Amino acid sequence: MKNLVEVKNIKKNYGKNEAVKGISFNIKEDEILGLLGPNGSGKTTTIGMLLGLLKPTSGEILINSQKLEGNRIEILEQINFISPYIELPKKLTVKQNLTVYGKLYKINNINERIEFLSEKLRLGGLLNSITGELSSGQKNRVSLAKALINEPKVLLLDEPTASLDPEVGDFVRSFLEDYKKEKKISILLASHNMNEVTRLCKSILMMKDGIIIDKGNPEELMNKHGRKNLEEVFLKLSRSKNELN
């Protein structure tokens, strides 16, 4: 499988504070990579650099074999992002929001795309609703529709199911699994929900203090650290000194 995301020794300093201290990883086609780590470990900074919102202090990022530096627009056409910390304009209807983003991403046949996504994400009855009046679960599905409006090759997910009830959370996870399989996309999933990561990710990066302290698939990590589940692995690694450099 081809690497759609290649991160080569990226560092990010904010003044004297080293937020990310030189990390490297790849994400293949048809792969969901879990990015775990305690708060302040550098996950959001890493995602910010992948989105071109942050300029790495050094290192290189390639998306679909193209360098991010110097090709920002071409690469942004191929990626998208969802996070509970960002929202869509509240006063617009769902359809208006999706149309706006369809235009921004220069999508042909916007209406067909919206129809396809609304069917897949159970948004049919919500298209004319005001976005700000939707429930958390509905807003989450609308944000997901926005994130898929450009048929991204790379999808970055920051806590995609935070604050969702178990049913909606399960629906979103199943949808992401199916969509990834169908479209062969790469997904980077940053989450604190260890069950979600165990279910969705074949490979995991554990970050702490700006470095990757461990990596592997969930089972490997559990066996290696002698723990029953990923949550216990997370707690062990979060509380221990950095293991890998």
Added chain:
Amino acid sequence: MYGLFLRHFYLITRSFPRVLDLVYWPTIQITLWGFISNFFATHTTYYNNAVGVILTCAILYDFLFRTSIGFNMLFLEEIWSRNFTNLFIAPMKIGEILTSLVATALIRALIGLIPAVLLTSPLFGISILDLGIFLFFLFLSLYLFGITLGILVSAGLLRYGPSFENIAWSTMFLLAPFGCIYYPIEILPELFQKIAYLLPLVYIFEEARNILINQTVDIQNIYNAFIWNGVYFVLSIALFYYSFNVAKKKGTLINMGE
């Protein structure tokens, strides 16, 4: 009570734009109204033969105000609705973002302007159209300066984040005393006159008064206004790009709206 006081005290002392905001309004109000009072005290007959001059200048100033605030509002709306990140990860060049905001700001300003222009005639018997064809150049000049200010403030928002918001609301008032909107430039102290001549506003409002009071046109004023507008416009674009790059280094773009 003390806790609530502390909550706001900490907020103010941690943000230079907020401190500036506290000092800024009283200073500007006193300066502006001081010059206006001075002018009317010493030039009681200046506007005798041109009843609509003040109203015309007020409409022109309002157009400038609407254009600038309109531009800032478009930017602020994205921050308030926490949509900012979505916008900046869409595949749009900075030039495209600016162009769309500039065009939208014009439409917003025109929506506000047209009713004001239409109302002055039946209510006060005054038509801003008395400025003739030169009205177009004055509006164009004001529009250019309005969006220039809007771009400058947006650059500040990019660089400093939402705490720069208060500055967004007050830029126009800072410039009002120097713009010589309601009085001729001679009313300003010499140092202020030198500053005022570096702004396009003084040429625009001097020319509007010149046309209405003297019924003559001084093309040099219009020309000077466009020259200064060009200079500030280019500077504002350069500053916006610079701020975008600084924001990418400092991480303002991912923290915006939080």
